[in-house]
Amino acid sequence: MTRIVILLVALALGSISQTNAQSKYEQGMKKALELWGAQKPFESSNMFERITEVESEEWLPHYYIAMINALYSFGVTDKEKLTLQLERAKKHIEEAELISPNNPEILIIKATINTAWIAYDGATYGMTLSMKNAELYKKAFELAPENPRVVLSKAEWDMGSAKYFGQSTEPYCKDVERSLELFATFKAESTMHPSWGKDRAEEVLKSCK
Structure with a gap:
């Protein structure tokens, strides 16, 4: 999991503008990602x-708080x-969703929070949260079928899920290939919006x- 985190951080850092005309918001975001x-x-x-306390209309700081935790x-x-960590993640991803509803990037993090609970105690959380994750990924795909992070x-x-039930994962490997095709042409909405995932897709493939 640490390797995945490092890959995500590297990609996030690479997405921040290096121009001299950065706003205080951009400077703060860049510094936070550098940390x-x-x-x-x-x-x-x-x-x-601290950025969220000043930039109340920006969903990205909440997104990254949730993602880290x-x-x-x-x-x-x-x-x-x-x-403590997952409740903090939940709080901030819900704040992000209030600012930017029906956002597939946010839905991915909501599912990641559920997955962390399942990884901790599958017997307790597996059934209910697995169903919620299936719904979250379905909604994210309906909203953004061409978003490579959603597909991946x-x-x-x-x-x-296929491995858990002893089924073939081959059909989903094709989806990973599809995500790489989408990464090749994907353009983030801005230099600070999520752009991670390509290296992870290559690793999974x-x-x-």
Whole structure:
């Protein structure tokens, strides 16, 4: 999971504009992502939180707070710590959704939070949250079938479900290939919007072969 996080951070950092005419918001976002890239994820998360206090109409800082807290919850065995992180992630992704409803990027993070709970205790959370994730990925795909992160994330979820039930993952490997085709032409809405996923898709495709 750490390797995935590093890949995501590198991609996020690469998406920030390097121009001299950055706004204070852009400068703050860039600094927060640099902290994450320097392996200081929770300092980064705290800085994103300070940005949200000033930029109340921006969904991206909430998105990144949720993303950091969700990703760094995988492998946490202390339930109190896990609960604090995932509740923080949930709070901020809900704030992001209020600002930007029906946003497929946000739906992916909501599903990631659920997956972290399932990874912690599948017996307790698996059935109910798996159903919710299926709905989230279905909605995200309906909203943005050409978004490579949506296609990749849904494919990975479907592959995990197939493995759990002893079914073939081959159909979903084709979806991963499709996501790579989409990454080749995808243009983010701005330099600060999510653009991660290509390296992860390549890694997953290797496991298919």
